[in-house]
Every structure is written in structure tokens, then in C-alpha cells.
Amino acid sequence: MTKHNENSCENYELQLEDAAELSAERGEQIALSADLSQHVSNCAHCSEALEAISLSRSLLHAGFEPTSAPSPFFAKRVMAVIRAEEQRQASRGSIFWNPLEHLAARLAMAAGVVVMALTVYAYASSVSSSAVDSSSINAAAYELVPHQQLDPQPQSKDEVLMSLVERSNVERTNAR
Amino acid sequence: MLNVSGKVEKGRRTEAVENAAAQERQLVRRAQAGDVPAYEALLAKHQQRVFSVVGGILRRREDVEDVAQQVFVKAYFSLKRFDLRSAFSTWLYKIAVNECWDYLRKKKVRKLVYEADMSDEQNRQVLSINEQPFGALRSPEDAARRVEQQQLVERLLSELDEEDAAMLVMKEVEGFSVEEIGESLGINVNTVKVRLFRARGKLVEVYRRRMKGSTAAKAKKADGNP
Numbered sequence: 001m002t003k004h005n006e007n008s009c010e011n012y013e014l015q016l017e018d019a020a021e022l023s024a025e026r027g028e029q030i031a032l033s034a035d036l037s038q039h040v041s042n043c044a045h046c047s048e049a050l051e052a053i054s055l056s057r058s059l060l061h062a063g064f065e066p067t068s069a070p071s072p073f074f075a076k077r078v079m080a081v082i083r084a085e086e087q088r089q090a091s092r093g094s095i096f097w098n099p100l101e102h103l104a105a106r107l108a109m110a111a112g113v114v115v116m117a118l119t120v121y122a123y124a125s126s127v128s129s130s131a132v133d134s135s136s137i138n139a140a141a142y143e144l145v146p147h148q149q150l151d152p153q154p155q156s157k158d159e160v161l162m163s164l165v166e167r168s169n170v171e172r173t174n175a176r
Numbered sequence: 177m178l179n180v181s182g183k184v185e186k187g188r189r190t191e192a193v194e195n196a197a198a199q200e201r202q203l204v205r206r207a208q209a210g211d212v213p214a215y216e217a218l219l220a221k222h223q224q225r226v227f228s229v230v231g232g233i234l235r236r237r238e239d240v241e242d243v244a245q246q247v248f249v250k251a252y253f254s255l256k257r258f259d260l261r262s263a264f265s266t267w268l269y270k271i272a273v274n275e276c277w278d279y280l281r282k283k284k285v286r287k288l289v290y291e292a293d294m295s296d297e298q299n300r301q302v303l304s305i306n307e308q309p310f311g312a313l314r315s316p317e318d319a320a321r322r323v324e325q326q327q328l329v330e331r332l333l334s335e336l337d338e339e340d341a342a343m344l345v346m347k348e349v350e351g352f353s354v355e356e357i358g359e360s361l362g363i364n365v366n367t368v369k370v371r372l373f374r375a376r377g378k379l380v381e382v383y384r385r386r387m388k389g390s391t392a393a394k395a396k397k398a399d400g401n402p
Contacts, residue, residue: 017369021354024347049377056376059383060348063329067231067240067350070223074241078219078248079212085249 012039012046020053030054197263204264208255215255219248222265226272229360232346233276235330243279247272269360280338335382340375347372 015036023030030053032040040046154160200221206214223244230243251271258267333341339361346352352360358368 013373014366014369017354017373021347024351025353049373052376052380055383056344056379057348059329059332059379060344063326063333064235064345064349067227067237070227070241070244074223074245075216075219078245079216081245081249082252085253 009043009045012036012043013049016040016046016049016053020057024057200264201260204255204258204260207252208258215252218264222268223248225265226268228350228352229269229272229346230276232350232352233273233342234279235333235345239279243275244272246279247275250275266359269356270362273360273362276342332379332382332386336375336378340371340378343368343372344375344379 019030019032040050203214203218226244226247231240251268343357346357354365354368358365
């Protein structure tokens with residue numbers, strides 16, 4: 001047996017792994033090429049490695065079976081989970097937007113009420129301002145009348161008595 | 177003549193593979209556009225392989241279906257981000273592998289370290305491994321024995337790097353090629369080969385160490401109690 005040479009053995013390690021792969025594919029014993037076979041028979045390290053391939057394979061086959069096929073309901077279960085998740089996401093979206101929608105509706109209502117109130121206020125204020133305008137016009141007209149055209153204020157009691165007498169005379173004449 | 181027919185055959189196979197790939201891309205595009213039956217078709221096509229990937233990594237039958245389900249749910253909701261630059265299977269297996277590592281992390285499956293060597297009975301069971309034809313154990317006793325054997329091999333694997341152990345199981349138990357393993361785990365093919373080679377060596381080394389320890393303990397016991 002030759003000594004283990006890391007550099008040359010590294011190359012043979014890959015060849016051994018390839019041989020193991022090929023044998024697994026074909027379900028046969030590991031078959032080595034002439035070159036590899038010669039190296040393995042002369043190299044203790046690679047000879048042990050070849051043994052390790054067989055033993056590890058036996059151990060693993062004894063320990064585990066290939067994973068069994070999925071049940072016929074697996075796909076249906078997956079699709080049911082997907083649908084449920086989609087619904088959950090959709091409802092999560094509406095849970096997020098619902099409060100905002102409520103808030104927006106309330107804001108719109110409040111804005112409507114404010115607009116109505118402003119309209120009423122504006123109408124009322126325009127009506128009252130027109131009333132004020134007419135009274136101010138009257139006042140202006142009143143102010144335009146000269147003081148002397150209006151009834152003069154009595155200066156004394158005699159004038160009051162005289163005016164009463166005059167008024168009764170006028171009424172008597174009118175009655176006739 | 178043989179050579180020509182071989183080339184024709186190879187050409188036909190390549191054409192078939194390309195057709196299958198084109199059909200799959202078509203299915204993926206439809207699924208991306210929201211076509212649920214197209215996704216169901218993809219699911220039906222890949223579910224077995226995803227089970228194998230997950231089974232190879234978790235090695236616990238009871239967890240495989242739950243994680244595989246999670247893989248397909250995740251793939252469905254991430255499908256729009258898949259750019260079709262790689263094969264759908266490659267993308268899907270990567271999701272499966274990541275989901276497995278996440279699952280193991282969440283479960284905090286601690287690496288089992290067994291200080292004690294195997295008992296004589298355990299040794300006997302492991303030694304008898306080679307004598308039993310694969311899949312021959314079917315009675316309740318055999319099933320129980322099978323579970324024990326699985327636990328023993330699981331102990332051996334627990335001393336390897338998690339990814340190396342997954343590679344070994346995927347290769348030897350689930351029947352993946354080194355290319356498929358590399359694709360799933362995102363590792364170069366030659367690196368997969370080297371790591372598999374070393375993982376085998378380590379597995380056998382652990383196995384032999386335990387055997388040796390057990391034999392020595394047995395001899396000591398025999399010396400102490402003549």
C-alpha cells in the first residue's frame with residue numbers, strides 16, 4: 001500500500017464519488033475504472049474511502065426509507081390553505097381600511113352640515129342686511145326732510161293749547 | 177449506424193426536455209397571472225420532489241407534510257416575484273430548503289450529542305443492518321426495530337454538519353443526483369461531491385468509534401465479572 005498523497009487522492013475522491021453515483025443510479029455494485037481500481041488497491045486511504053461508501057450507504061438505507069408519496073388530499077389541503085390565507089389577507093385589508101372609510105364618511109357628513117349652516121347663515125344675513133338697508137334708506141329719507149316741514153315742537157303750554165284748538169277746528173270742518 | 181441512432185435518440189430526448197420546460201414556463205406565467213388551476217398543475221407535478229427534499233432534510237415523517245404544505249403556500253404568494261430566469265423546480269426547492277432550515281431553527285432542534293457508546297443490543301442491531309434486505313421489515317416487531325434503527329442512524333448523523341447530513345440522506349435515501357442536490361442547496365456540483373465524500377467518511381468514523389467503545393466496554397465488563 002502506498003502512502004496517502006493528498007493531491008492525487010483528491011482527484012480519486014471525486015472519481016470514487018462519481019462511481020458511487022453511477023452505481024446508485026444503476027442499482028449495482030460500485031464499479032471502478034482500471035486506473036481507479038489500481039489506485040484503490042495501492043492506497044489505504046482510498047481503499048477505506050471505498051469501504052466507507054458501501055458502509056454509509058448500508059447504514060442510511062437501514063435507517064431511513066424514502067419519503068412516502070404525498071396523500072391524495074395533499075394538493076386539496078394546500079389549495080384550501082391558500083384560499084383561507086387569501087381571504088384572511090383580504091379581510092385584513094378591509095380591517096385596515098374600514099376605520100378610514102368610517103372617518104371619511106363622518107368627515108363628509110360634518111362638512112355637509114357645515115356647508116348647510118353656512119348657506120343658511122349667509123341667506124339670513126343677506127335678508128337682515130336688506131332690512132337694515134331699507135330702514136337706513138328710510139332714515140336717510142327722513143333726514144332729507146327739512147326740519148321746518150315737520151311739525152314744529154311746541155315751545156310753551158299756550159302753543160300746545162292753541163294747536164289742540166286748531167286740530168279740533170280742522171276735524172269739525174272735516175266732519176261737516 | 178448505432179452512433180447515428182444514438183444521436184437521434186439523444187436529440188429527441190433533448191427536444192422532449194425543452195418542450196416540458198416550455199410547458200412549465202407557460203404554466204408558471206399563467207399561475208402568475210392568477211390562474212389557480214395552473215398552479216394546481218405545478219403543485220401536482222412537483223409535490224413528490226418537494227416531499228423528498230423536505231424529508232431528506234428533516235428526516236421526520238410527521239413534520240414533512242406540514243413543511244411541504246408551507247412551501248407550496250409560500251411559493252404561491254411569492255410566485256409574482258419569480259422572474260423565470262431559473263427553472264421553477266430550482267426556485268421551488270430553494271424555498272423548500274429554506275423553509276426546512278427555518279423550521280428546524282424555530283423548533284430549536286438541538287444537535288443531539290451522545291456521550292455514551294452504543295449498547296450491545298444497539299450494536300447488534302446496527303451490525304445486522306447489512307443482513308436485512310431493504311424494506312423487508314413489515315411485522316409490528318420489525319417496525320419497532322426499524323424505528324430503533326432509524327434512531328441509531330439519526331444519532332450517527334447528528335454528529336455531522338446539518339447540511340452534510342441532509343446531502344447524504346438526499347443522495348442515498350431520496351435518490352437525488354449530485355446536480356439536483358447542488359441545485360437545491362445552491363452549491364457547486366464538485367463541492368457537493370467533495371462534501372458527500374467527506375460526510376461518508378465521517379459517518380463511518382463515528383460508527384466505528386462507537387463500535388470500538390462498545391466492544392471495549394464489553395471486554396472490561398467481562399474482565400470485571402469473570
